[in-house]
Amino acid sequence: MANQALKSVAGSKIIYSSKDKPGLIYDGVSVNMSHLSAHKEEWKKLIQVWDKTVKYINDPATHADAVKIMSNRVGVDPTQYEQFVGGTHLLDLAGNKKAFVKNDSFDSVYGSSYHVNQFNVNNGIYKTAVDVDGLIYPDLVNELK
Incomplete structure (x- = not known):
């Protein structure tokens, strides 16, 4: 979509991209724990x-x-x-293992989520911080070799 927008407006250009800040946005797969079990x-x-x-x-x-x-x-x-x-x-298995190390940096799914969580609370997106640690389950990735 962004590419289409850039093409449709003459002289438009990207001023900031997630490529400028790796780790700012992580895509992942979610599953409920009963299905996972x-x-x-x-x-x-x-x-x-x-x-x-x-x-x-x-x-x-x-x-x-x-x-x-x-x-x-x-x-x-x-x-x-x-x-x-x-x-x-794109993260392969080794990259995912690194991303699931808990720290405050954007190199970590945890760190990125902590920053986004705080931003959302500070800007009134939601009132109560999300329990980031309770939402991330690195066990399957870490069990694989």
Whole structure:
């Protein structure tokens, strides 16, 4: 969408991007604990497949094919889609393990969430801080090798 907006307004440019502050925005997968408990091994397989997917995307030998697959899925030209891939930092299993180390920096899912949480409270987005530590469950990632 941002790319479409930039194209539709002559002279427009990006003034700030999440690419400028890695770790500011993390995307993740959420699952309720009852489903996780009942299907733990399946969720581990999902994480392992994601690790292989990220490696396929990042491997120079298979990168073009990965972009072609993803761009076809969303109906965007591969050349245009490549711009999105370049601005997205995908975490493989090792990267996820690092991101799940608890600290206050943007290198950590915890740290990023602490900062966002405080921003939201300070700006009246919500009144009570969220229990960040209670929402993040790194165990499956940390159990895998």
